[in-house]
Amino acid sequence: MRSLLFGAALLALGSVLAGPALAADKVKIVAAENFYGDLATQIGGDHVDVTSILSNPDDDPHLFESSPSTAKALSSAGIVVYNGADYDPWMDKLLSASTNADRKTIVAADLIGRKSGDNPHLWYDPKTLPAVAAALADELGKRDSANAQTYKANLASFDASFAALTKQAEALKAKYQGTPVTATEPVFGYMAEALGFKMLNYDFQVAIMNDTEPSPSQVAGFEKSLKDGSAKILFYNSQVSDETTKHLLQLARDNKVAVVGVTETEPAGKTIQTWFGGQLKEVGSALDGLTQ
Numbered sequence: 001m002r003s004l005l006f007g008a009a010l011l012a013l014g015s016v017l018a019g020p021a022l023a024a025d026k027v028k029i030v031a032a033e034n035f036y037g038d039l040a041t042q043i044g045g046d047h048v049d050v051t052s053i054l055s056n057p058d059d060d061p062h063l064f065e066s067s068p069s070t071a072k073a074l075s076s077a078g079i080v081v082y083n084g085a086d087y088d089p090w091m092d093k094l095l096s097a098s099t100n101a102d103r104k105t106i107v108a109a110d111l112i113g114r115k116s117g118d119n120p121h122l123w124y125d126p127k128t129l130p131a132v133a134a135a136l137a138d139e140l141g142k143r144d145s146a147n148a149q150t151y152k153a154n155l156a157s158f159d160a161s162f163a164a165l166t167k168q169a170e171a172l173k174a175k176y177q178g179t180p181v182t183a184t185e186p187v188f189g190y191m192a193e194a195l196g197f198k199m200l201n202y203d204f205q206v207a208i209m210n211d212t213e214p215s216p217s218q219v220a221g222f223e224k225s226l227k228d229g230s231a232k233i234l235f236y237n238s239q240v241s242d243e244t245t246k247h248l249l250q251l252a253r254d255n256k257v258a259v260v261g262v263t264e265t266e267p268a269g270k271t272i273q274t275w276f277g278g279q280l281k282e283v284g285s286a287l288d289g290l291t292q
Helices: 002-024 034-047 068-075 089-097 108-112 128-143 145-176 186-194 202-209 216-227 243-254 272-291
Strands: 027-033 048-054 079-082 104-107 180-183 198-200 233-237 258-262
Touching: 027 034, 027 128, 034 048, 034 079, 034 128, 034 145, 034 272, 048 068, 068 089, 079 089, 079 128, 104 108, 104 128, 108 128, 128 145, 145 186, 145 272, 180 186, 180 216, 186 198, 186 202, 186 233, 186 258, 202 216, 216 243, 233 243, 233 272, 243 258, 258 272
Parallel strands: 027 048, 027 079, 079 104, 180 198, 180 233, 233 258
Antiparallel strands: none
C-alpha cells in the first residue's frame, strides 16, 4: 500500500512539474502594443507565449501607466517588442530597471530609421510591420533552431497577407491620389501618405497629440477646411473623446465631410490583416460615396 501511495505521489508530482516544463519550452515575448503582440503570435505560433501590455482598445495609450505586473512580465521575457520614437517611453525605463543579458529587444523605430520627434504611429507605415516580422522570425530562429523553418514559413505567410493589404492600398492610391484630407491627430498619417493623400492641418494634429492647445489660427484653419469642403475626409482617433474632437466631428457631419475613425491599438477580435483591411475598405467607401 505504501508503495502504491508513493508511486501515485510521484505521478502527481510529475504532472505538476510537466506543466511548467512544457510552458518553459515556449519563448516568452512581451509586446508593448497588442498589434506587435499579434504579429509575434503570427510568427511564433504555438512555440511562443505572448503578453501584450497595451491591449484594451478602449484605453488611451497616451495615458498608460506601468504597473508591477508589467515589470514582472518584462523581467522573464526572452524577446521584447515595442514601438519607440517616444510613443512608449515607459518601456525604456522598465527595461533599464530590469536587466536581463539574455533578453532581446526589437524596436520598430530603429528598424525603419525613425527617431524622437517623428510621427510615432509607426505601425501605419507600410514598412514597419514587415520589418518587425522579419526581426522576430530571425530572433526566434536563433533561439529555437529546431523550429526555424516554421518561423520562416510563418513569416512568408504574413508577408503574403500583408502584400494583399499593400495592393488594396495601391488600388486606392491609383484612384484617389492627391485627395485633401485632415485628422484630429496624426494617427493614420503614414497610411494617408502611402495612399497619396494631401494632409491638411498637420500642426493642429501635432498639438492635440502632444496635449497642447492648438493656436487660434490653427483652430480657425481646421474649421475652415471642414466648412468649405477642402477636406474630403476627417480621420479621428476613436480612442480619444474630448470636447475638441466632438466639436470637429459634428462640424464635419454638418458640412457633409466623410468621417473615418481609426484606432491606436488593435480592436478586440481583429488581426492586423482584418484591422487594416477594414480601415482601408472604410476609406474607399467614404471616397466612393463622395463621387456618387
